[in-house]
Amino acid sequence: MSADDLACQELVELVTSYLEGRLPRGERRRFERHLGECEPCVHYVEQMRETIRLVGRSATGDPERVPGIDRLLDAFRDWNREQPA
Amino acid sequence: MPSTQATPRRREAHLLDDERLLEALRQGDEDAFMALVDRYGALMLRVASMYVRTPSVAEEVVQETWLAVLEGIGRFEGRSTLKTWMFRILSNRAKTRGEREARCLPFSSCAAAGDEDDDGPAVDADRFLSADHPQWPGHWAAAPRDWSTVPEVRLVSRETLGLIRDAIGRLPDRQQEVILLRDVEGWSSEEVCEALAVSEVNQRVLLHRARSKVRAALEHYLDDAAIGAVA
Numbered sequence: 077m078s079a080d081d082l083a084c085q086e087l088v089e090l091v092t093s094y095l096e097g098r099l100p101r102g103e104r105r106r107f108e109r110h111l112g113e114c115e116p117c118v119h120y121v122e123q124m125r126e127t128i129r130l131v132g133r134s135a136t137g138d139p140e141r142v143p144g145i146d147r148l149l150d151a152f153r154d155w156n157r158e159q160p161a
Numbered sequence: 162m163p164s165t166q167a168t169p170r171r172r173e174a175h176l177l178d179d180e181r182l183l184e185a186l187r188q189g190d191e192d193a194f195m196a197l198v199d200r201y202g203a204l205m206l207r208v209a210s211m212y213v214r215t216p217s218v219a220e221e222v223v224q225e226t227w228l229a230v231l232e233g234i235g236r237f238e239g240r241s242t243l244k245t246w247m248f249r250i251l252s253n254r255a256k257t258r259g260e261r262e263a264r265c266l267p268f269s270s271c272a273a274a275g276d277e278d279d280d281g282p283a284v285d286a287d288r289f290l291s292a293d294h295p296q297w298p299g300h301w302a303a304a305p306r307d308w309s310t311v312p313e314v315r316l317v318s319r320e321t322l323g324l325i326r327d328a329i330g331r332l333p334d335r336q337q338e339v340i341l342l343r344d345v346e347g348w349s350s351e352e353v354c355e356a357l358a359v360s361e362v363n364q365r366v367l368l369h370r371a372r373s374k375v376r377a378a379l380e381h382y383l384d385d386a387a388i389g390a391v392a
Contacts, residue, residue, distance in 0.1 A: 083299025085289040089282065096350065098361075116304035120232070120284075126308050127376040131344040133317060134325040136334035144224055145210070148198060151224075156189045157229045 082110040091124050136154050176201065179243045186234060198227065201244065211337040212259035222258055226251040226253075226271065229299065245355035252338065252357055273342050282371035297374075311383055321382070328378035332371050339364060340371035 078139075087110055092109050093099050111118055174182065174196035185193035205226060209219040229250050237246060287302045308316070315321065331338055338357065342348040348356075354364050 078362060083289075085282075085286070086300045088284045088373070089369075091283070092365055092372060096365060096368075098365065113367060114300075116301045119307045120305045123305055123308055123376055123380065126381055127372055128315060128344050129288035129380070130322065130325055131329070131372075131375060132347070133328070134322045135345050136326075136361060139225075144220060145195075145198065145202075148225065148227055149195070150211070151228055152194045152231065155228075156191070159189055 082106050084114065084117050084120075086111075087114075093129075094121075095124065116151060122148055173224065183234075183237075183239075183243050188295055194231075197243075201247065205248070207341065208248065208251060208338055209255045211334045211341075212255035214259075215262065218258060218262065219255070222255045226254055229254075241355045242352065248342075248356035249358055253286050256334070280370050283369065284377070305307050305380065308383065315383075315386070323380070324378060325375060328375045329371070332374060335359075336367050336371035336374075339367040340375070343368055344372070360382065 087107065089106060090099060090103070094104065099107060111121065164268050174185070174190070174192040177185070177193070177196065179197075182193045182197050186197065186361070200273075202223065205223045206219060209222040212214065213219045213222060229246050229285055230271065233250070234329070237243070272356065288301065290297050290300050290302050292298050312328075327342070329340060332340065333356065342353045343350065350361060350364055350368075354360075354361055357364065
C-alpha cells in the first residue's frame with residue numbers, strides 16, 4: 077500500500093461526496109482506484125445506494141391531514157380583505 | 162363555516178405549478194392558497210415535528226408559517242423558489258420553538274436534539290484494522306455484506322421500511338430534515354441549502370451523517386436476519 081492509497085476507513089467518509097459528484101478529480105480517481113481493488117468497499121458503496129433507494133420508498137403514503145385547515149382559510153380571508161384592491 | 166370541499170376550480174388549481182400558484186395567490190385567489198396548503202401542509206407538519214416534540218406546538222408552527230407566508234408574499238422577490246422560501250420560514254420557526262421547548266421541558270434528555278458536531282464516524286472504528294497495522298492499515302476487519310443477495314421482497318418489506326423510518330426519527334433534527342427533503346421528497350441539494358440556509362458543504366455533511374446512520378441501522382437489521390436464517 078502506497079501513501080497515495082485510500083484506506084477503507086477513509087473511503088466510507090467520502091462516499092456521499094462521491095455520490096454527489098463533489099469529489100475533486102484527483103480524489104475521485106483515488107476513490108475509484110480503491111474500488112477497483114477492494115470488493116468490500118464496492119459492497120459498501122452499493123449499500124449506500126440501496127439505503128438511498130429504500131429511504132425514498134419509506135414514506136408511508138398515508139394521506140396526511142393538514143391541521144387546522146378551517147382556521148387557515150379564515151386567516152386567508154382576513155388577509156385577503158386587508159389587501160389593497 | 163368555510164368550505165374545505167374540493168370544487169372544480171380547486172381541483173384545477175392543484176394542477177398548476179408553484180409559480181402559477183404564487184401568481185394566483187398574489188391576486189388573492191383562495192383556491193391557489195388551498196392548493197398550496199394541500200401540496201405542502203403535511204410535509205411542513207413532518208418537518209416541524211422533527212424540531213418540536215409537542216404535536217400541538219408543531220401544528221401551531223405550521224399555522225404561523227402560513228400566516229407569515231401570507232404576510233410576506235408581497236415582499237417575496239423570487240430569488241429563491243416559493244417552496245424553499247416557505248420552508249426556510251418554517252425551519253427557522255420550528256428550530257426556535259424547539260429550543261425554547263427543550264429549555265422548558267424538565268425531562269429534556271432528548272437524544273434527537275443532540276449536538277450535531279460531536280457525531281461519530283460513518284462506520285464504527287472497530288470494523289477496521291488499526292492505523293498501525295503493518296500491512297492493511299485502516300482496511301476492513303469486518304467487511305460489509307453484498308446486499309444484492311438479499312431478496313427484494315425483504316428489502317422493501319413493511320418491516321424494513323418501518324425500521325428505516327424509525328432510524329430517521331432518531332437522527333438529530335437538521336439531519337432528519339435534510340434526509341427527508343433530499344431522499345424522501347427528492348429535492349435538489351440547492352433547494353435544501355436554500356430551505357435550511359446552510360452551505361452546500363454543510364448540507365452534504367448533514368446528509369452524509371444521516372445516510373450513514375440509516376445504512377448502519379439497515380445493516381444491523383439485515384445481518385441479524387441473515388444469522389437467524391442460517392441458525
